[in-house]
Amino acid sequence: MATQSANATFFKQLQKYYTFYTGGFIAFVIVVGILEQMGVPSKILGYLFLGATILLYAGIGVMSKTADVGEYYVAGRRVPALFNGMATGADWMSAASFIGMAGTLYLSGYDGLAFVMGWTGGYCLVALFLAPYLRKFGQFTIPDFLGARYGGHIPRAIGVFAAILCSFTYVIAQIYGVGIITSRFTGLEFQIGVFAGLAGILVCSFLGGMKAVTWTQVAQYIILIFAYMIPVVWLSVQQTGIPVPQLVYGYQLQKVTAQEKVFNDKTTPLGAKEESVRAIFRDRAATADANLKGLETGGAAFLTTEKAKLEAKVVELKAAAAPDAKAIAAAEKSAKDYPADAAAAKKAWTAAKAGNAARAVPVKAHAEPFAAKDEAARDIAKKNFLALIFCLMVGTAALPHILMRFYTTPSVKQARQSVFWSLFFIFLLYFTAPALAVLAKYEVYHNLVGTSFAALPAWVANWRIVDPTLMNITDINMDGIVQLAEIVIGGDLIVLATPEIAGLPYVISGLVAAGGLAAALSTADGLLLTIANALSHDVYYKMIDQNATTTRRILVSKALLLVVAVLAAYVTSLKPGNILFLVGAAFSLAAAAFFPALVCGIFWKRANQLGAILGMSLGLGITAYYMYMTYPFFGVNAPLWWDINPISAGIFGIPLGFIGVIVGTLISPAPSKEVQELVDHVRYPSLDGDLNSNAA
Amino acid sequence: MQLTQRHKEYWQRNLRMTAILLAIWFVVTFVVSYYARELNGVTFFGFPFGFYMGAQGSLVIYVVIIWFYARYMNTLDEEYGVHEGDD
Numbered sequence: 010m011a012t013q014s015a016n017a018t019f020f021k022q023l024q025k026y027y028t029f030y031t032g033g034f035i036a037f038v039i040v041v042g043i044l045e046q047m048g049v050p051s052k053i054l055g056y057l058f059l060g061a062t063i064l065l066y067a068g069i070g071v072m073s074k075t076a077d078v079g080e081y082y083v084a085g086r087r088v089p090a091l092f093n094g095m096a097t098g099a100d101w102m103s104a105a106s107f108i109g110m111a112g113t114l115y116l117s118g119y120d121g122l123a124f125v126m127g128w129t130g131g132y133c134l135v136a137l138f139l140a141p142y143l144r145k146f147g148q149f150t151i152p153d154f155l156g157a158r159y160g161g162h163i164p165r166a167i168g169v170f171a172a173i174l175c176s177f178t179y180v181i182a183q184i185y186g187v188g189i190i191t192s193r194f195t196g197l198e199f200q201i202g203v204f205a206g207l208a209g210i211l212v213c214s215f216l217g218g219m220k221a222v223t224w225t226q227v228a229q230y231i232i233l234i235f236a237y238m239i240p241v242v243w244l245s246v247q248q249t250g251i252p253v254p255q256l257v258y259g260y261q262l263q264k265v266t267a268q269e270k271v272f273n274d275k276t277t278p279l280g281a282k283e284e285s286v287r288a289i290f291r292d293r294a295a296t297a298d299a300n301l302k303g304l305e306t307g308g309a310a311f312l313t314t315e316k317a318k319l320e321a322k323v324v325e326l327k328a329a330a331a332p333d334a335k336a337i338a339a340a341e342k343s344a345k346d347y348p349a350d351a352a353a354a355k356k357a358w359t360a361a362k363a364g365n366a367a368r369a370v371p372v373k374a375h376a377e378p379f380a381a382k383d384e385a386a387r388d389i390a391k392k393n394f395l396a397l398i399f400c401l402m403v404g405t406a407a408l409p410h411i412l413m414r415f416y417t418t419p420s421v422k423q424a425r426q427s428v429f430w431s432l433f434f435i436f437l438l439y440f441t442a443p444a445l446a447v448l449a450k451y452e453v454y455h456n457l458v459g460t461s462f463a464a465l466p467a468w469v470a471n472w473r474i475v476d477p478t479l480m481n482i483t484d485i486n487m488d489g490i491v492q493l494a495e496i497v498i499g500g501d502l503i504v505l506a507t508p509e510i511a512g513l514p515y516v517i518s519g520l521v522a523a524g525g526l527a528a529a530l531s532t533a534d535g536l537l538l539t540i541a542n543a544l545s546h547d548v549y550y551k552m553i554d555q556n557a558t559t560t561r562r563i564l565v566s567k568a569l570l571l572v573v574a575v576l577a578a579y580v581t582s583l584k585p586g587n588i589l590f591l592v593g594a595a596f597s598l599a600a601a602a603f604f605p606a607l608v609c610g611i612f613w614k615r616a617n618q619l620g621a622i623l624g625m626s627l628g629l630g631i632t633a634y635y636m637y638m639t640y641p642f643f644g645v646n647a648p649l650w651w652d653i654n655p656i657s658a659g660i661f662g663i664p665l666g667f668i669g670v671i672v673g674t675l676i677s678p679a680p681s682k683e684v685q686e687l688v689d690h691v692r693y694p695s696l697d698g699d700l701n702s703n704a705a
Numbered sequence: 706m707q708l709t710q711r712h713k714e715y716w717q718r719n720l721r722m723t724a725i726l727l728a729i730w731f732v733v734t735f736v737v738s739y740y741a742r743e744l745n746g747v748t749f750f751g752f753p754f755g756f757y758m759g760a761q762g763s764l765v766i767y768v769v770i771i772w773f774y775a776r777y778m779n780t781l782d783e784e785y786g787v788h789e790g791d792d
Contacts (some may be wrong), residue, residue, distance in 0.1 A: 119741065122759035126734060129764050133730045136771040137723050141778070255761065259751030376756040378741035387742075395735055402734070420789045422782065425775035432771055436764050443760035689708060692716060693787045 016419055020089045027092075031231055037061065042516040051515045055194040058519040059526060062232065063209040066530065069225045073217035078559045081218035081566070082149040082542060083416045088223055090423040094430020096226035097414045099233065099531035101128075101435055103179075104186025105592050107233060107528035110439070112500025113589075114446035118375040120390065121446075123397040125439050129432060130398070131405025134604075136428040139406060140415040142611045142691040144424035147416060150539075151409040151603065152547040158610040158687060159621040160680070162552055167625045171602035172409040172543045174629075177577065179408075179595035180536040182588045184581040186529035193476075193505075194522040200582045206526070207578045210533050214541075215567055222534045223417060229527035230434060236524025237438055240507040240517055241445045247511055248451060254444040261451045265375055268454045272493055273371040279459070283372075285486045286494040290369035297362035301355065309351055319344040368494060375450060389652045397593075400659035404596025407603035409543070410535040421694040449503050452510050458493050465491070468509035472502060479505070537577070541570035593656035594636060601628035601662025609670045614688045620674030628666025632658045715785040722777055726770050733763045 041054055079085050088096065106128065114121040146154055152168030187206030192199045213225045245254035248261060274280040303311045323340045326332065348354035373380050379390035405411065414431075418424045457466060462484050465473075472480035479499035482491065504525070508517040545566035550557055557565075605624045609616040638647040640655040653660055679685075690696065737744065741755035749757050782788035 119756055119759060122756075126738070126759055126763055130730065130734050130767050133726070133767050133770050136774055137726060256750070259749075259757070262753075262756070263751055376745060376753045378738075378745065378755055378759075391739065395738060398734060398738065422775075422779050422789060425778055429768070429771045429775050432768050436768050440761050440764050692719075693712065694782050695787050695789045696712075 016087065016089070019087060020091075023089065023092055027227060027231065030228060034232065034235075038516060038520055041519065042514060045514055045516050051519075052196065054515060054519050055522065058523045059191060059195060062523045062526060063206075065228065066209055066225045067212040069228060070213035070216045070221040073221035073224055075217050075220050076560065076563060078562060080220045081563050082546065083413075084218075084220040084223045086147070086417055087419050088417040088427075090418060090427035091430050092227050093223070093414060093418050093423075093427040094434050095230040096223045097411065097427070097431035098434035098438075099226040099230035099527065100414060100535040101411060101431070101532070102233065102438060102528050103183055103532040103592070104190070104525060104529035105182065105588060106438065106442075107237065107525050108186065108190075108501050108504045109589065111442045111445040111449070112503040114443050115449055115498070115503045116500050118373060118380075119378040120380075120394060122443065123394050124401065125443060127398040127401025128405060129436060129439050131402035132428055132432040132435070134402060134406035135411070135415075136425065136432075138608050138611070139412060140424045140428045141421045141694070143412060144415050144418060144421050145691045145694060146687075149416065149546050150542050151412050151607070152543060153551075154610065155606060155621065155625075156547070156551060158684065159606070159616075159618045160684065161618055164606070164618060164621040164625065165547055165551065167622065167629070168603070168606075169543045169547045171598065171625065171629055173540050175408065175595040175599040175602070176410060176536045176539045176543075177573075178591050178598070179410075180533055180540070180577050181581050182591040182595075183529045183533040183536065184578055185588055187526065187533065188581065189501075190522055190525045190529065194519070203578050203582050206530065207574055210530055210537065211571065211574055214534050214538050215570055218563070218566070219413075219417065219538060222538055223414075225534065226531045229531040232520075233524040233527040233531075234434070234437060236520045236527070237441060237504075240511055240513060240521065241441055241448065243513055243517075244448045244452070244507060244511040245444070248448060254448060255440055258444040258447045262376055262447045265447060265450050265454060269372045269374050272454075272458075282486070282488065282490070282492050283494050285488075286492045287369045287371070289485050290365045290494070294362050294365035294369060297358045297365065301358045301362065304351060304354055304358070312348065312351065312354055316344065316347045319347060368497075372493060375447065392652060393654050393657060396653055396657040396660040400593070400597045400600055400657045400663075403600035403604050403663055404598075404659060407599040407607070408596070409599070409603070410532075410539040412607075413539060413542075414535075445507065446503065449507065449510065453496065453498070454493070457496070458491055460491050462489050462491060466510075468506050471509065472506055476502075537570060537574055540573045541566050544569045544573075590640065590642070590656060594640075594658075597632050597636070597657065597659030597662065598629065600659040601632040601666050604663060605666035605670050609667070609674075611688065611691060613670075613674075614685050615679050616670055616674050617677055617680045617684075619677040620670040620672070623673030624666045624669030624671075627669035628662040630662075631665050632662030635661055711785055712787070715781060715787060718781060719778065722774065726774055729766070730770060733758070733766045737763065 041057055044057075045051070045054055075081055077085070110121075110124060113124060143151075143154060146157070148154065148157065151172060152165045155168040156162070156165035158164075184203055184207065187210075188199045188203035191197055191202030191206050195202070197205065213221050241254050242252050245257065246252050249257045251257045271277050271279050272283050275284045300315075303315070307314070319340065323337065323344055326337045326340055348357050379387045379394060381387045381390050415424045415427065418427050457469060460466065465482070469480060469482060473482060476499070479502040481497040482495060484491075485495050486492070505518075505521065508515075508521055545562060549565050550562050602625050605628060606616075606621045609620070609624070635650070635658040636655050637643050638645050639649055639658075649655075650661065737755075737758045741759065744755035744758065745753035747754040752760075779788070
């Protein structure tokens, strides 16, 4: 058939382009590597990498320039399954996956696996419940489906609101990542880095919409997967001699576990040294606690007497026969830094108590699930682990920027295959991250702990200066030797420093930065496009002006894209909140708002408008309410329900969403015959006398 | 657009397969994680088994579930004559 051979030719062409592209990129990395050997400074190499990749994305954007509505919104619906898989992979894997994941696993061991499982297993729900049916429906946006299936403007409007809410929350986390990477590798200010990265995002999506974004995302996937794999494989070769880290890290994990036992055993020489550091932290925590108690009983008077004591100490030291300048300076500092009032004192001491107590605990075993002090605490950890997985999975199957990608394949058949390719390409990175965490831990346990402070490994010395929040190491017990308890590592360090840990040249660090940037930009592209499309297509075209010309619709979309992007960058430059929470919140919100209405819309013919309205607003409402009440950022701090953390608020919202759909549906009449036919239409890839719902 | 008996049968078979795969997904995700502490007593390729399932085993099964579903449904489409003409 004509289209079949056209599709096959197109596929071959794409294969050729991207093979050339990959070869070209490898050649580029080699050239930069040669430049490094010739003595070009690393800052220039950093600029080269970031500049070249952003130019590349812009170039693809320019080449994919389009004014056709179908191309602009759904890439002409001719993206083959394999390439849609790569694009979805890049769309999916954000800065949090690329940079944050391995670090989370390093810091929390087994419990961090909730993210690994949650962010992959959700694709089973996409495959089984949504992708093929949405593809058959074949419009432009997710609110489109809600609008057509449930009728009227209200379900569509709630969909638009929810899509914007969760995409905007998520995009802020991405732009934040872009800012961090550009500022770290080029030395630009964070705020400038944000806007520079934004320019890269915009050129691409602005010119060619979904078409440009798709082909750029494929290119970005190739960069990010190379950038992730090379350092890990090299590290694995160094430690085990085998270049397949995913297969062999079990044995490294055994060694790590054995070493953890030694660290926690006070009778071994290493364990005794660890214990001496922990004892110091315990003392510091006890001092802070004593101060807190003194403040409680003595009130403000306690502060004045304690401060007077410190000042007296300064006087005493100065009056000594041979004044010790260092001791005087220290005493003066502690007198000066003494909290001025009761509120400040309480805050400072509470933080000191918690911080020191946290560092006084024994090493947490990496492979132990739900480690906690007693059975009850373990049960709470387990419950939250399962709840988080559930929210992340259902959220995956509800985030509009991901679901939208399945509108772009040529057929239902390819939509199904493309979910497989998507998860396959995501899987490559996600099953490597736990390996990287273990290999990095092995490195720290065996090659960092026990070295002398005078001869720290180069990567530790470097990062300690570059960013003390990522690598903080101080000789607490003054023995000149590094103990594990003396090291504080920020999660993001793991991926960023792996090339140096593995002793690779700087060019690979540049590659990793480019990979992180690719991950953040590709996700930001998809999200911004989702927001702009929801506004231009669903609000402007479908709800305000149904007679708008195609040129006008695309123009509106582009203008909105610009506005939303600048707004997002502005909000990001204010540095709001914790990235991981922003991401988690986006998942819970999307899960509760979309999943019940979408799934019931396909699998339950009887589901109707009132059900959708009730289900979506209840689900979204309760999720947002719980987050607002319990997440410390908002300052309400209400008690938790069944000990569920605010990040998993969707665990209440999703079931309530289903209940809402069911109750609302049963108390109002069944939907019209046309709507029921639409349901049959999406259930079968092809029917005699099939409607043509593919919008153009 | 009248659905025939065969159309209904196609949908039933789709639902049945969806339910089976969903059950596997559920067990692999939630039941296995629930017993992760207990499963860690078993060693698998050098890994504690509970950890292995979270880090790798479940992911492999997810990929296989989706691969199998795509293959099964694409064959079922042909068998029941509801496949798309061109692709």
